[in-house]
Amino acid sequence: MNGEDQAAVISAVLSGSRLLVAIAARSLGAVADRVTLPQFRMLVVLSGHGETKLVTMAELLDVNSSTAMRMADRLAAAGLVVREVNPMNRRESLMRLTDEGRRIVDQVTARRRDEIAAIVSRMSPAERQALISAMAAFNEAGGEPAEAGSHPLGWPDA
Amino acid sequence: MNGEDQAAVISAVLSGSRLLVAIAARSLGAVADRVTLPQFRMLVVLSGHGETKLVTMAELLDVNSSTAMRMADRLAAAGLVVREVNPMNRRESLMRLTDEGRRIVDQVTARRRDEIAAIVSRMSPAERQALISAMAAFNEAGGEPAEAGSHPLGWPDA
DNA sequence: CCACATTCTTGCAGTATGCAACATTAATGA
DNA sequence: TCATTAATGTTGCATACTGCAAGAATGTGG
Numbered sequence: 001m002n003g004e005d006q007a008a009v010i011s012a013v014l015s016g017s018r019l020l021v022a023i024a025a026r027s028l029g030a031v032a033d034r035v036t037l038p039q040f041r042m043l044v045v046l047s048g049h050g051e052t053k054l055v056t057m058a059e060l061l062d063v064n065s066s067t068a069m070r071m072a073d074r075l076a077a078a079g080l081v082v083r084e085v086n087p088m089n090r091r092e093s094l095m096r097l098t099d100e101g102r103r104i105v106d107q108v109t110a111r112r113r114d115e116i117a118a119i120v121s122r123m124s125p126a127e128r129q130a131l132i133s134a135m136a137a138f139n140e141a142g143g144e145p146a147e148a149g150s151h152p153l154g155w156p157d158a
Numbered sequence: 159m160n161g162e163d164q165a166a167v168i169s170a171v172l173s174g175s176r177l178l179v180a181i182a183a184r185s186l187g188a189v190a191d192r193v194t195l196p197q198f199r200m201l202v203v204l205s206g207h208g209e210t211k212l213v214t215m216a217e218l219l220d221v222n223s224s225t226a227m228r229m230a231d232r233l234a235a236a237g238l239v240v241r242e243v244n245p246m247n248r249r250e251s252l253m254r255l256t257d258e259g260r261r262i263v264d265q266v267t268a269r270r271r272d273e274i275a276a277i278v279s280r281m282s283p284a285e286r287q288a289l290i291s292a293m294a295a296f297n298e299a300g301g302e303p304a305e306a307g308s309h310p311l312g313w314p315d316a
Numbered sequence: 317c318c319a320c321a322t323t324c325t326t327g328c329a330g331t332a333t334g335c336a337a338c339a340t341t342a343a344t345g346a
Numbered sequence: 347t348c349a350t351t352a353a354t355g356t357t358g359c360a361t362a363c364t365g366c367a368a369g370a371a372t373g374t375g376g
Contacts (some may be wrong), residue, residue, distance in 0.1 A: 004347045009278050009286050010271055012293035017178040019300045024175065034331095038363060055323065064365050069325065074362080091323045113168055120167050128167050129290065134285065134292035135170035141280040142177045151245040194364095196332065212355060222334045227356065229332080249341045249354045 013138075027112035031104050033131055035080070038063075040108065043097065046081065047105045051097040053086070078106065171296075185270035189262050193238070196221075198266065200229055201238060201255065205263045209252040211244065238262065 037041065038061075045060050046052060052060070058068040074096055075081045080101035086092045097105070116122060120128055186198060193201065196219075203218050204210060216226040230253055233239045238259035244250045255263070267289070278286055 005283075005286065006275060007277075009290050010274050012290045012297070013274050013278070014270075015297045016174075016293045017182065019297055020171070020175040020178060021182075023300075024179075038275065050246070052368065053323080054325095063363085065324075066326080066366080067364050071363080089323090089373075093324075112172075116168050116171050117164060119296065119300045120164075120171070123295050125163075126297040127299075130288055131292040131296055132167050132170045134289040135174045137281050137285040138277065138289055139170070139173045139177055141285075142181075142277045194331065213353080221332085223355075224357080225333050232331080247342075247354090251355075260327080 023112060023115045027115060030111055031108055035075075035078075035104060039071055039075055039080075040066070040104070042075060043080065043101050046095065046097045047102065048070050051096045053090050053092040053094055055092075057095070075101070181270060181273045185266050188269055189266055193233075193236075193262060197229055197233055197238075198262070200226070200233060201259050201263050202288060204239065204253065205253045205260065209254045211250040211252055213250075215253070233259070 008042060028037065031040070041061055042057065049060065054068055054072065055065055057072070058065040061068060070090050072081065072083060076083055076095075080098055081095045083093050083095045095122055114153075120131065123131065186195065188233065189198070199219055200215065203215060207218070210266070211228055213223055214228065216223040219226060230241060231238060234241055234253075238256055239253050240256055241251050241253040244252050278289065
């Protein structure tokens with residue numbers, strides 16, 4: 001690949017990256033008065049992962065277990081998650097979303113999808129098709145871990 | 159646009175978003191022992207914006223001025239930025255990167271570009287061309303503010 | 317039963333964050 | 347000119363996020 005080609009594709013990808021991050025930030029702003037970003041990440045994990053124990057949650061979020069502990073405390077106090085001891089193993093306690101918690105995740109996700117939909121709707125059908133193919137190839141080449149329930153470190157990620 | 163088309167393009171874009179966020183996070187990990195994420199955002203703004211006063215910095219980062227104030231204090235203590243009173247207006251003090259601060263920004267940026275380059279190098283030339291076009295169209299449709307020095311809210315953004 | 321591992325929990329320290337109050341400096345108007 | 351107002355930086359206070367380390371409760375293997 002020649003240098004100009006290289007520079008062009010990197011520049012294009014970086015611009016797209018900024019745009020996507022901005023979209024993620026805006027979609028999150030809608031609930032910023034109810035949950036913080038780290039708290040929202042925890043809700044997202046619960047949304048895609050179901051009942052989760054503390055240690056697993058800490059690994060999925062890539063934070064210390066004490067950090068996950070206190071976040072869970074606050075979310076429980078806010079009524080967005082519930083925690084109960086696992087009857088199968090009384091050492092661990094499982095947490096899951098309340099209806100209210102799920103509502104928040106759905107709200108942000110819907111907003112995010114709406115924003116992306118609004119953008120792609122301004123593209124021509126040919127451009128849309130090209131975008132699908134190009135992103136598929138990019139994701140493939142990137143060894144995308146983004147399959148069902150695999151949240152490596154969902155940052156402003158929903 | 160039909161429903162399947164819509165779902166396919168949104169799904170593709172969301173997957174790409176996750177991949178790009180993961181790349182941003184990894185590129186940042188290299189300096190995680192020297193600066194925090196918020197601190198790095200401040201360095202990025204200074205890198206693209208030159209000398210900046212406190213209020214402007216706070217607006218660019220979308221944080222309270224007191225938050226920007228203390229972050230600047232810590233970065234100054236770490237020797238990554240310097241602050242000096244503006245001779246033109248003694249109310250305001252301008253801050254700018256030190257050589258050391260710029261080194262950190264460059265290091266992360268280079269790492270990010272390397273990761274993207276590695277991914278696109280695994281794509282065929284035709285796929286790369288398609289990616290450039292598709293991202294350009296997407297950025298255009300998104301009204302991308304990502305021009306020179308325009309950092310709306312550069313999160314894991316470099 | 318005892319040693320060990322797993323899991324959760326709490327204490328401590330540093331950073332991030334916003335609001336509100338204050339001092340200093342500049343701009344504005346009478 | 348001088349008083350009022352605006353802009354800017356700064357600090358106090360409260361809350362949240364973060365990791366490390368130590369401890370308690372529970373389970374597992376010998």
